[in-house]
Every structure is written in C-alpha cells, then in structure tokens.
Amino acid sequence: MYLSLSDEQIVERALDGEPEAFGEIVRRWERRIYALCYGILMREEDARDASQETFLSAFKNLRGFRGEAKVSSWLHRIAVNQCITRQRRAKVRGEASLDDEHEKDEASFFTPAMKSPARMAEHGQKTEAIRLAVNSLPPELRQVIVMKEFEEMTFQEIADALDLPLSTVKSRLYTALKQLRMRLDKLSLEVV
Amino acid sequence: MSKQICPQSESLVAYLYDEADVKEKISFERHLSSCDSCSEELTAFGFVRSSVKEWRDDLMSTIVTKPIAPLVTQERKRSALVAIREFFSLSPLWLQGATAVAAIALIALLAFVALQMFGNKNQQPTMAEKEKPSVVNPSPQLPKENDNQDEKVAHQPEKKDDTNIVDNPSPKGENKRSYKPKTNRNTETAKHQNKRRVPKQQTPRLSDEEIIGDDVAYNAVDDSLRLSSLLDKINPNNN
Numbered sequence: 001m002y003l004s005l006s007d008e009q010i011v012e013r014a015l016d017g018e019p020e021a022f023g024e025i026v027r028r029w030e031r032r033i034y035a036l037c038y039g040i041l042m043r044e045e046d047a048r049d050a051s052q053e054t055f056l057s058a059f060k061n062l063r064g065f066r067g068e069a070k071v072s073s074w075l076h077r078i079a080v081n082q083c084i085t086r087q088r089r090a091k092v093r094g095e096a097s098l099d100d101e102h103e104k105d106e107a108s109f110f111t112p113a114m115k116s117p118a119r120m121a122e123h124g125q126k127t128e129a130i131r132l133a134v135n136s137l138p139p140e141l142r143q144v145i146v147m148k149e150f151e152e153m154t155f156q157e158i159a160d161a162l163d164l165p166l167s168t169v170k171s172r173l174y175t176a177l178k179q180l181r182m183r184l185d186k187l188s189l190e191v192v
Numbered sequence: 193m194s195k196q197i198c199p200q201s202e203s204l205v206a207y208l209y210d211e212a213d214v215k216e217k218i219s220f221e222r223h224l225s226s227c228d229s230c231s232e233e234l235t236a237f238g239f240v241r242s243s244v245k246e247w248r249d250d251l252m253s254t255i256v257t258k259p260i261a262p263l264v265t266q267e268r269k270r271s272a273l274v275a276i277r278e279f280f281s282l283s284p285l286w287l288q289g290a291t292a293v294a295a296i297a298l299i300a301l302l303a304f305v306a307l308q309m310f311g312n313k314n315q316q317p318t319m320a321e322k323e324k325p326s327v328v329n330p331s332p333q334l335p336k337e338n339d340n341q342d343e344k345v346a347h348q349p350e351k352k353d354d355t356n357i358v359d360n361p362s363p364k365g366e367n368k369r370s371y372k373p374k375t376n377r378n379t380e381t382a383k384h385q386n387k388r389r390v391p392k393q394q395t396p397r398l399s400d401e402e403i404i405g406d407d408v409a410y411n412a413v414d415d416s417l418r419l420s421s422l423l424d425k426i427n428p429n430n431n
Binding site: 177184 | 204208236237239245251284
C-alpha cells in the first residue's frame with residue numbers, strides 16, 4: 001500500500017491520520033537503524049532496545065518532523081541520540097558499561113596470545129577481529145565511523161546528527177580510520 | 193604508515209568518501225602525486241573501509257532473522273514499572289540515597305503511629321478485664337454497674353477485708369435472680385463456674401486467697417460457738 005511512496009510521503013500520511021503508515025517506515029529502516037545502534041553500542045540487547053526507542057520516539061514526535069531534512073537523517077539523528085543516552089546511563093549506573101567493554105576489547109588487542117591473527121583466521125573470525133577493532137575505538141570516533149560506513153551518511157548529515165562542525169567530523173573520521181588501521185595492522189589482517 | 197599528519201588530511205577523507213567537490217578533488221590529486229604519506233594512507237584506508245564493510249555485511253545478514261517491527265509495538269505496551277526503573281537508572285547516587293532515607297523515615301513514622309494506636313488500646317479495659325469481676329465477685333449489683341465500677345470491684349479482693357465477706361454472703365438463689373436480667377454469655381459462664389467453685393457455705397468467693405481467709409473466718413466462728421456452748425455446759429451458772 002505504501003511501497004510506492006517516499007519516506008516523506010509516508011510521514012505525511014501518518015500525520016494525516018494514518019498512523020499505520022509509520023509501520024512502513026519501521027520496516028524500511030529497522031535493520032539499518034539496528035546496525036547503526038549496534039555499531040555504536042556493540043551489544044545486541046542494547047542495540048535492539050535503542051532501535052525500538054528510536055522508532056517509538058520518532059512516532060511520538062512525528063509532528064515535530066518539519067520535513068527540512070530527510071526522514072532517514074531524522075531517524076539516524078534520533079538513533080544516535082538514543083545510543084549516546086544509553087552510554088551515559090551505563091556510566092551513571094556504574095555497571096559493566098560499554099566503555100568498560102571498549103577497554104576490555106582494547107586490552108585484548110594488545111594480548112597476542114589471546115587473539116592470534118592466524119588462529120582467528122583459522123576459525124573464520126576475521127569479522128570478529130574487525131568488530132573488536134571498531135569496538136576498541138573511543139565512542140566519539142566509533143560513532144562517526146559507524147555512521148559513515150554503516151549508514152553511508154554524508155559528512156553534513158553526521159555533523160547535523162552529532163551537532164558538530166563539518167571539519168570536526170572529517171578530522172574524527174581521519175583519526176578513526178588511522179586508529180583502525182593501526183589496530184588491524186596489529187592483527188596482521190592484510191592491511192597494507 | 194606515516195608518523196606525521198599531513199595538512200591535507202581532511203581533503204584525504206573527503207576524497208576517500210567521494211565527497212570532495214571538483215576543485216578540491218583536482219587539488220588533492222595533484223597533492224597525491226607529490227605526497228607519499230597521503231598516497232599510502234589512501235590505500236590503507238581503502239582496506240580498512242573494505243574490512244569494516246565486510247563486518248557490516250556480516251552483521252546485517254544476522255539482523256534478518258531478528259526483525260524489530262513487532263517489538264516496537266510491544267514496546268508501546270511497556271508498563272509503568274519499566275518507566276520507574278528507567279527513571280532510577282538515570283538518577284544519580286545522591287537521589288537514590290535520598291529516596292532510601294525517605295523510605296526509612298516513612299516506615300519509622302508508620303511504626304510510631306501504629307505504636308501509639310496500640311498503646312491507647314492497651315490503656316482501655318480489655319474484655320478479659322471486664323469479665324473478671326463477674327467471675328470473681330458475682331454480687332447482685334455488679335451487672336447493673338458500668339465498666340469503671342467493675343474495675344473497682346475487681347480490685348477489691350486485694351484489701352482482704354473480712355467484713356466484706358461477712359456482710360456480703362448473698363445466698364445462691366439471690367445471686368441467680370440478680371443475674372437473670374443480664375443475658376451476657378460470659379456472666380452465664382461465670383454462674384456455672386460459681387456453682388462449681390462455691391463451697392458448702394454458699395458464699396461467693398473473690399479469690400483463692402479470699403477463699404482461704406473465708407474458710408478460716410467461718411471456722412473461727414464455728415469454733416467460738418462450740419466453745420461457748422461447752423462453757424455453758426461446764427458452768428451453767430455463768431448465764
């Protein structure tokens with residue numbers, strides 16, 4: 001029914017009294033938003049919760065969508081905010097936070113015996129090594145690399161979503177790529 | 193890997209992601225021909241990107257089996273308990289401490305109020321106390337008197353006044369009659385208890401001590417009577 005419509009048209013329909021139209025938005029973007037959340041949070045459960053919260057928040061604030069940006073950018077922005085909120089909560093709670101996990105993964109990178117590249121390759125765990133590499137990045141670098149590589153957002157979209165200057169987004173991306181290269185080098189994953 | 197950051201790093205990123213405008217693109221391509229560091233980084237970053245995309249594709253393939261859409265509708269039905277839990281998860285340590293102190297204060301207040309109420313109840317005569325006089329001293333007047341009077345009567349036995357006992361030897365029949373108007377089951381029970389406990393002299397008893405004193409008093413009277421009759425027999429001239 002809504003397949004032929006663009007995201008913006010669907011949102012208009014939802015605002016005109018067809019709330020079920022929003023279901024199509026969820027179907028279109030749930031995987032991408034989940035991937036984005038997972039890329040930032042690195043925990044399945046948290047990513048799933050953050051994705052749900054993202055769509056719920058979007059639905060509740062549908063009238064706040066002015067149509068100035070694309071629906072996808074709007075959703076990404078909400079998702080990133082959800083992830084940042086969750087990271088703050090984890091810090092407040094003092095639980096085994098995402099940052100702790102980040103530190104744990106970072107430490108594991110410099111423990112050759114534990115994560116032998118050859119062994120990982122043998123077990124087909126190359127993707128796990130990349131995941132660890134991304135997870136070992138500081139949160140602010142992880143956000144931009146995931147938004148760029150997972151969601152293929154433009155620099156401007158990332159800048160808008162994170163409320164950062166364009167130049168900061170570029171410099172963070174450069175630093176993130178450089179650190180990833182260094183970490184993957186340590187794993188000898190055929191990165192030049 | 194280059195140790196120094198080339199001032200063209202931002203242009204490198206823009207070029208890498210194909211977001212450089214035409215002018216910037218031409219300018220950076222010229223720079224690349226003369227900067228080995230940027231050239232090497234561009235290649236290395238390309239591998240990094242392909243690795244990250246490989247992981248992303250792997251991740252995306254696993255998401256297929258876990259659609260979020262149904263969960264979003266479930267999420268809308270989440271209880272207030274979850275909202276409260278989230279509120280506390282966000283609250284700082286001082287707020288959690290303040291909540292705990294407030295809870296303890298509330299419990300203490302409730303305990304104090306309960307104690308006050310319980311204390312007041314203790315001051316009022318209990319049913320057992322009300323029953324006690326009717327059991328101990330079933331005099332004809334007692335059923336007509338109020339509770340306070342009952343209490344007074346209940347405390348009388350402590351005086352151990354023999355005159356009371358002598359002056360108040362109401363016969364059994366009278367006792368029964370005086371109890372008739374009162375239909376209280378407790379007093380009825382008391383009567384039955386009296387029937388069992390009242391000795392041959394048909395004197396109502398106040399307590400065990402009283403019973404002992406009672407018996408002694410009556411025995412003394414009996415003895416004196418016998419002695420006087422004996423004296424009369426010995427010395428009939430005395431009269």
